[in-house]
Amino acid sequence: MSAMAEAEESEDRKTKLWETFLVFLVFYTAWVSPFEFGFLDKPSVPLSITDNVVNGLFAIDIFVTFFVAYLDKVTYLLIDDPMLIAWRYSKTWLFFDMISIIPSELARSVLPTPLQEYGYFNMLRLWRLRRASAMFARLEKDRNFSYFWIRCAKLIFVTLLAVHCAGCFYYLLAFSLPRSKKNMDWTCHGELS
Structure with a gap:
């Protein structure tokens, strides 16, 4: 194997490792963002620090993306011109x-008052889920992995995420009602009068 081919293979391995690492951060974001939206009124220090570290890693990825070549879908040529990228x-x-x-x-300090609730802005981070979708699509095409098991894993992930989001949203709805209406909702534990 030539030195050029070894260098390309090494770079490809590093890129896949970085993308896989980011997908694990996406899983973290997908789990924490609905939780923050539904359960927390204000940020806690450890969670806030972790969120900002994750945001910093995604900021690094934005920078790196400006230098990653892509395959043109029309001509099937690898585009490596930085301006075109x-x-x-x-x-x-x-x-x-x-x-x-x-x-x-920062978002809470600049947004209008109705949107300053902690968690609204965090829900925009679910945009990162496209990376998990791209990873599953890549794994489905990989002959080293069973298509059936990759689809099952994707289905389990999507189901768990949907149930988690629904639970967080229902909690937010139930406990954002005024105190006078609390005896009329499903959280009153059988205390309807």
Whole structure:
């Protein structure tokens, strides 16, 4: 194997490792964002620090994306021109990626009063789920993995995420009611009068 081919294979391995690491951070975001939205009124220090570290890692990924070549879907040529890469990224995902890395503390200080509730802005971080979807799509095409088991894992992940989000939203709805209406909802534990 030539030195050039070994270098390309090493870079490909590093890229896949980085993408896999980011997918694990996406799983963290997918689990924590609905929790923060539904259960927390204000940020806790350890959770806030962890969120900002994760946001920092995604900020690094935004920077790195400006230098990653892509395959043109029309010509099937590998595009490695930095200007074309930057133009394509700025036309597609850059805006949403930038919004998803804004710290919650900063968002709460600049948003209008009705949107200052802790967690509303965090829900925009669920945009990162597209990375998990792309990973599952890549694994489905990989002959080293069983298509059936990858689809099962994807189904389990989506189901768990949907149930988790629903639980967090229902909790928020139930406990955001005024005190006078509490005896009329499903959280009153049989105390209906």
